[in-house]
Amino acid sequence: MNSLKGNCIIAQSGGPTAVINSSIAGAIHECIKHSQIKGIYGAINGILGVLNENLVDLRKEDAVQIDRLRKTPSSALGSCRHKLKEEDLYKILDVFKRYNIRYFFCAGGNDSMDTANKVSKLAQRKGYELKVMGIPKTVDNDLPVTDHCPGYGSVARWLAISVRDAGLDTEAIYTSDTVKIIETMGRNAGWITASTVMAKERESDAPNLIYLPERPFDNAQFLQDVDRVYKKLGHVVITVCEGLKNKEGEYITASKRGVDTDGFGHKQLGGVGDYLCDLIAANLRIKARVDKPGTIQRVSSLCASKTDLKEAYLVGRVAVRKAVSGLTDMMVTLVRSDTKEYRCFTGLTPLENIANKEKKVPDNFINGEGNFVTEEFIDYVKPLIGGTLPEYARLKKCMVPKSS
Amino acid sequence: MNSLKGNCIIAQSGGPTAVINSSIAGAIHECIKHSQIKGIYGAINGILGVLNENLVDLRKEDAVQIDRLRKTPSSALGSCRHKLKEEDLYKILDVFKRYNIRYFFCAGGNDSMDTANKVSKLAQRKGYELKVMGIPKTVDNDLPVTDHCPGYGSVARWLAISVRDAGLDTEAIYTSDTVKIIETMGRNAGWITASTVMAKERESDAPNLIYLPERPFDNAQFLQDVDRVYKKLGHVVITVCEGLKNKEGEYITASKRGVDTDGFGHKQLGGVGDYLCDLIAANLRIKARVDKPGTIQRVSSLCASKTDLKEAYLVGRVAVRKAVSGLTDMMVTLVRSDTKEYRCFTGLTPLENIANKEKKVPDNFINGEGNFVTEEFIDYVKPLIGGTLPEYARLKKCMVPKSS
Numbered sequence: 001m002n003s004l005k006g007n008c009i010i011a012q013s014g015g016p017t018a019v020i021n022s023s024i025a026g027a028i029h030e031c032i033k034h035s036q037i038k039g040i041y042g043a044i045n046g047i048l049g050v051l052n053e054n055l056v057d058l059r060k061e062d063a064v065q066i067d068r069l070r071k072t073p074s075s076a077l078g079s080c081r082h083k084l085k086e087e088d089l090y091k092i093l094d095v096f097k098r099y100n101i102r103y104f105f106c107a108g109g110n111d112s113m114d115t116a117n118k119v120s121k122l123a124q125r126k127g128y129e130l131k132v133m134g135i136p137k138t139v140d141n142d143l144p145v146t147d148h149c150p151g152y153g154s155v156a157r158w159l160a161i162s163v164r165d166a167g168l169d170t171e172a173i174y175t176s177d178t179v180k181i182i183e184t185m186g187r188n189a190g191w192i193t194a195s196t197v198m199a200k201e202r203e204s205d206a207p208n209l210i211y212l213p214e215r216p217f218d219n220a221q222f223l224q225d226v227d228r229v230y231k232k233l234g235h236v237v238i239t240v241c242e243g244l245k246n247k248e249g250e251y252i253t254a255s256k257r258g259v260d261t262d263g264f265g266h267k268q269l270g271g272v273g274d275y276l277c278d279l280i281a282a283n284l285r286i287k288a289r290v291d292k293p294g295t296i297q298r299v300s301s302l303c304a305s306k307t308d309l310k311e312a313y314l315v316g317r318v319a320v321r322k323a324v325s326g327l328t329d330m331m332v333t334l335v336r337s338d339t340k341e342y343r344c345f346t347g348l349t350p351l352e353n354i355a356n357k358e359k360k361v362p363d364n365f366i367n368g369e370g371n372f373v374t375e376e377f378i379d380y381v382k383p384l385i386g387g388t389l390p391e392y393a394r395l396k397k398c399m400v401p402k403s404s
Numbered sequence: 405m406n407s408l409k410g411n412c413i414i415a416q417s418g419g420p421t422a423v424i425n426s427s428i429a430g431a432i433h434e435c436i437k438h439s440q441i442k443g444i445y446g447a448i449n450g451i452l453g454v455l456n457e458n459l460v461d462l463r464k465e466d467a468v469q470i471d472r473l474r475k476t477p478s479s480a481l482g483s484c485r486h487k488l489k490e491e492d493l494y495k496i497l498d499v500f501k502r503y504n505i506r507y508f509f510c511a512g513g514n515d516s517m518d519t520a521n522k523v524s525k526l527a528q529r530k531g532y533e534l535k536v537m538g539i540p541k542t543v544d545n546d547l548p549v550t551d552h553c554p555g556y557g558s559v560a561r562w563l564a565i566s567v568r569d570a571g572l573d574t575e576a577i578y579t580s581d582t583v584k585i586i587e588t589m590g591r592n593a594g595w596i597t598a599s600t601v602m603a604k605e606r607e608s609d610a611p612n613l614i615y616l617p618e619r620p621f622d623n624a625q626f627l628q629d630v631d632r633v634y635k636k637l638g639h640v641v642i643t644v645c646e647g648l649k650n651k652e653g654e655y656i657t658a659s660k661r662g663v664d665t666d667g668f669g670h671k672q673l674g675g676v677g678d679y680l681c682d683l684i685a686a687n688l689r690i691k692a693r694v695d696k697p698g699t700i701q702r703v704s705s706l707c708a709s710k711t712d713l714k715e716a717y718l719v720g721r722v723a724v725r726k727a728v729s730g731l732t733d734m735m736v737t738l739v740r741s742d743t744k745e746y747r748c749f750t751g752l753t754p755l756e757n758i759a760n761k762e763k764k765v766p767d768n769f770i771n772g773e774g775n776f777v778t779e780e781f782i783d784y785v786k787p788l789i790g791g792t793l794p795e796y797a798r799l800k801k802c803m804v805p806k807s808s
Contacts, residue, residue, distance in 0.1 A: 016573045021797065041804055045579055055804040068797035074572035076799055081580040098807040162700045168478035169420045169703040175449055176485040180699065271678070294695030295584065296566045299573040301794055302706040390705055393425065393472035395480055400445050400459040403502040 002326035004129055006102030007039035009055065012137075013046040013108030013115070014081060015295075016074040017151030018158075018304040019312035020137045023107050024076065025069040026316025027135065028058055034324045037103060045078035046108070047115055050092050055099070070313060073301040084115055089122045096123065096130060103131050103323050107316070109138035109149075113331055114355035120329050131323040134331030134351055135315050139298045141191035144359040145349040146333035150315055151298070153308030153384035156195035158300045159184060159239075160385055163199035166291055167206020167237045168392075174235030179226065179280055179288035182207070183273035185298060186241040189360045190214050192297075193241040194373045195381050198389075206237030214361050215370035216247040222276070223283050225371050230286065244272050305386030311344060318346045342383030406730035408533055410506030411443035413459065416541075417450040417512030417519070418485060419699075420478040421555030422562075422708040423716035424541045427511050428480065429473040430720025431539065432462055438728045441507060449482035450512070451519055454496050459503065474717060477705040488519055493526045500527065500534060507535050507727050511720070513542035513553075517735055518759035524733050535727040538735030538755055539719050543702040545595035548763040549753040550737035554719055555702070557712030557788035560599035562704045563588060563643075564789055567603035570695055571610020571641045572796075578639030583630065583684055583692035586611070587677035589702060590645040593764045594618050596701075597645040598777045599785050602793075610641035618765050619774035620651040626680070627687050629775050634690065648676050709790030715748060722750045746787030 010027050012020055024042075031037045040058040043049030056077070058066075069076055084092075095101070096119075106116040113134045120132035136143055141152035163182055170180040186192045190212025199206055208229045211217060229236045244252045253271035273290035280288045315332040322330065330348040337343040365377035414431050416424055428446075435441045444462040447453030460481070462470075473480055488496075499505070500523075510520040517538045524536035540547055545556035567586055574584045590596045594616025603610055612633045615621060633640045648656045657675035677694035684692045719736040726734065734752040741747040769781035 012576075014577075016576045018569075039804070042799075042801075044801070045576075048579060053806055056799070056801040057804050060802040061799055065797045065799055068795065071794070072796040073569050075576035076797055077576075079576045081577070099804070161706055162704060165422075165477045165703045165705055166699050169699045172416075172420045172449075172479035172481075172483045173418075173485070175452060177699075182700075274675070274678075289698065290696070291698030291700050292694070292696045293700055294570070294586075294693065294697075295573045295581075296570050296586075296695050296697055299569045300566060301569055301796075302565055390475070391472065392476040392705075393469045393480055395446075395460070395462075395465050395469055397446075397448070397460040398464040400443070400461050400503070402457055 002324070003036070004102050004131065005036045005038065006100045007041060008037050008103035008105060009041045009043050009050060009101050010058070010077070010105045011043035011046045011049065011107070012075040012077050012079045013106060013112035014079060014137070015139065016079055016299045017137060017139050018073045018154035018299055018301060019150050019308050020107055021069040021072045021074070021076045022309050022312040023135050023137060023150060023316035025066055026313040027105050027320050028066050030317040030320035034320070036324055041099070042077040046080040046082065047084065047092070048080045048082055049078070050095055051088060053095060070309065071301065071304070073299045073304070081111070084118065089118055092119050093122055093126060093128060097128060102129065105133050105135060105319050105323070107135035107137045109140065110143060110354055110356050110358060113351045117329060117351035117355050120351070131328040133319040133323045133328070134354065135319045136331055136333065139192060140186060140189055142189040142358045142360070143354055144357045145353050147336040147344070148334055148384055150308060150312035152191060153305035153386060154303070155192055155298050156198060156381055157303045157305040157385040158297050159192070159196045160198035161303055161389055162293065163196045163206055163239060164389065167199060170206065170235050170237050176287070177289055178230065178286045179236045179238065181273045181276050181288055181290045182237070182239045183242055183290060183292040184239060186213065187243045188213055188358055190241045191361055193239050194361055194365065194377055196239040197373050197378060198381060198385055204233055207239040208233065208236050209238045209371045210373055211238070211240045211244060211371060212361055212366060213241050213243040213245050214366060217244045217252060218247070219279060223279065226280060227284055230284070240272050240276065242272055305384060307384060307386035315346060322348060406728070407440070408506050408535065409440045409442065410504045411445060412441050412507035412509060413445045413447050413454060413505050414462070414481070414509045415447035415450045415453065415511070416479040416481050416483045417510060417516035418483060418541065419543065420483060420703045421541060421543050422477045422558035422703055422705060423554050423712050424511055425473040425476045425478070425480045426713050426716040427539050427541060427554060427720035429470055430717040431509050431724050432470050434721040434724035438724070440728055445503070446481040450484040450486065451488065451496070452484045452486055453482070454499055455492060457499060474713065475705065475708070477703045477708070485515070488522065493522055496523050497526055497530060497532060501532060506533065509537050509539060509723050509727070511539035511541045513544065514547060514758055514760050514762060517755045521733060521755035521759050524755070535732040537723040537727045537732070538758065539723045540735055540737065543596060544590060544593055546593040546762045546764070547758055548761045549757050551740040551748070552738055552788055554712060554716035556595060557709035557790060559596055559702050560602060560785055561707045561709040561789040562701050563596065563600045564602035565707055565793055566697065567600045567610055567643060568793065571603060574610065574639050574641050580691070581693055582634065582690045583640045583642070585677045585680050585692055585694045586641070586643045587646055587694060587696040588643060590617065591647045592617055592762055594645045595765055597643050598765055598769065598781055600643040601777050601782060602785060602789055608637055611643040612637065612640050613642045613775045614777055615642070615644045615648060615775060616765055616770060617645050617647040617649050618770060621648045621656060622651070623683060627683065630684060631688055634688070644676050644680065646676055709788060711788060711790040719750060726752060
């Protein structure tokens with residue numbers, strides 16, 4: 001244990017998830033156990049809350065509400081996408097000093113870890129003692145070092161169930177709705193789209209085709225794939241990542257609206273599904289429709305993965321424990337054991353290993369044709385969705401002999 | 405009891421739902437109890453299965469699978485959208501005769517009831533004794549006479565939870581994702597969109613604005629509404645029906661693709677959300693994004709309403725019971741009692757009262773401004789979603805006093 005005493009700030013950053021509040025609950029529960037931590041403050045809307053001194057006193061919350069955070073989706077403290085300017089860093093340090101903030105816990109993705117790292121480095125240069133710990137969070141699952149990211153297992157479970165249901169829908173009404181395209185989130189990494197494979201139990205089940213941004217998208221190849229499945233099954237269910245790119249590395253569809261850029265200059269994506277429907281209609285003359293669940297997929301409480309909820313809570317606790325023990329400038333990671341049965345531990349990695357870096361879906365998780373995932377990927381993702389899917393009826397459908 | 409003995413066909417028609425299989429389970433369970441019914445046949449892909457003599461023997465299915473249908477989404481026997489030609493009717497009657505079909509149970513919406521009615525009337529003209537009963541089904545909730553339609557309560561529950569979660573998402577990250585538009589299903593009736601109101605617990609909760617096709621959509625009024633909410637809350641969550649129409653009664657956005665027309669000549673809709681995002685970006689200069697859950701909303705098993713599942717099962721049973729008792733050419737309806745506590749019974753109405761008719765959301769369910777629903781509508785829809793929503797944490801957020 002180190003002897004640094006003072007207040008702490010907990011902040012949530014980036015896109016909300018089904019489990020980030022579970023991490024916050026874990027952090028608060030752990031903070032309460034350590035006498036070094038006096039005030040437990042929550043930053044309203046992430047780093048903006050620090051900059052604007054919008055801080056709430058989490059010790060004043062009812063214990064039952066803090067417990068309930070473990071099953072409450074979205075970011076209860078509010079979040080933001082805000083790229084820090086140089087002068088913001090000085091302002092943050094000033095706020096930290098004035099509020100005697102000695103511990104800073106930031107739950108977020110690669111942008112947020114960059115922010116946390118910069119704040120910490122400035123504090124060190126200025127001789128202000130501060131412990132900064134990152135709590136991993138992103139549905140995109142694109143943080144390096146950690147085996148996976150809290151938030152991902154839940155979006156994967158949501159999609160597994162939803163794609164299975166939507167697939168059964170197409171299977172039932174394929175005579176008029178022949179092709180279904182389900183557009184998932186994912187900017188540059190296809191982890192979310194890949195996870196839709198968990199909907200599939202049998203060879204003919206949805207999804208029939210999966211396209212990730214890790215492979216350049218080729219219209220002609222896509223049409224061939226769709227046509228082949230259509231001729232075999234009479235219907236096709238396709239999952240695609242909103243961030244698909246062509247051979248030139250350009251997004252197939254990015255918003256042309258000037259307002260659609262976030263604080264980090266990222267363009268709002270989306271529209272790939274409609275683009276592909278047009279392509280199919282024009283070339284194969286069959287009807288396709290798009291489901292684009294959007295933010296519903298990332299934040300749905302309906303089927304948060306139990307494994308994900310548990311791990312999210314754990315990384316929140318561990319972040320506090322490690323900071324109190326004297327460590328700083330690290331993000332908690334999830335480390336999968338080598339055992340056959342799924343077991344997961346926590347580790348630590350320097351924030352600079354995470355800051356602004358992206359982990360894409362590796363080659364061995366994508367099939368040779370670039371239109372599906374491999375068994376290795378299924379082994380990877382299976383334990384993360386937190387248990388089996390609900391069991392549905394499977395009818396034998398014995399044909400009544402034709403009458404003459 | 406009537407003495408008509410023979411085989412029966414059960415068919416599912418139109419868009420799949422979360423509970424139509426529950427109706428089929430109810431019908432099968434009831435058929436088994438009546439000695440007049442010999443073969444229990446399922447038509448594969450609705451009336452197409454009759455036309456093509458694709459019939460399966462449901463007596464050969466395992467009891468456990470039939471039971472499991474009660475919680476299996478989509479249409480297990482397959483469905484279709486097929487507008488009958490005159491000669492099809494004769495062909496169907498011929499199939500009925502050859503397979504000694506004396507009972508025909510058709511689960512579907514207004515198109516399907518028209519089909520069932522026409523088949524029955526032809527049989528009567530030709531002196532072939534046949535009992536035809538309709539089983540109501542449609543997420544659209546647009547069948548006349550019946551208080552509500554099996555399938556609707558489940559899509560309403562799914563949307564209540566999903567819009568609430570997506571609303572919390574916007575509330576958390578409104579500094580970059582300021583406006584969210586959730587595009588729901590609904591061709592000419594706004595029942596589904598209206599049900600999203602169940603997401604709302606507090607005044608500021610999502611949805612803030614609700615637009616139904618029952619009121620002509622006006623761009624200028626819409627922009628004023630959005631601007632007002634934005635100025636008040638800093639963010640806006642809007643639910644809109646895919647079938648919104650302008651003052652001229654034209655769909656705001658209908659597909660221009662030639663292939664996007666179903667068997668009844670209905671154009672594929674969708675795209676209203678994107679249209680409105682463009683409108684907001686161009687006029688208010690704020691960023692909006694669209695969630696369009698599409699078929700996922702109608703068929704999701706994640707939160708099928710218990711009330712809906714129970715009633716769907718009931719109408720399946722009652723249809724068989726009534727046919728066996730000698731009635732024909734009727735659809736089972738749901739009748740809500742006058743009691744304060746929700747109670748629901750079944751009734752019957754002639755198929756011709758349902759065939760090709762649509763029940764729109766009545767005026768007293770829509771507010772004067774045409775941008776929200778009324779308390780009367782909330783009273784109507786509340787019992788249908790089958791219980792309260794999961795309870796989420798509500799933090800007090802006591803501000804830490806500003807340091808000087």
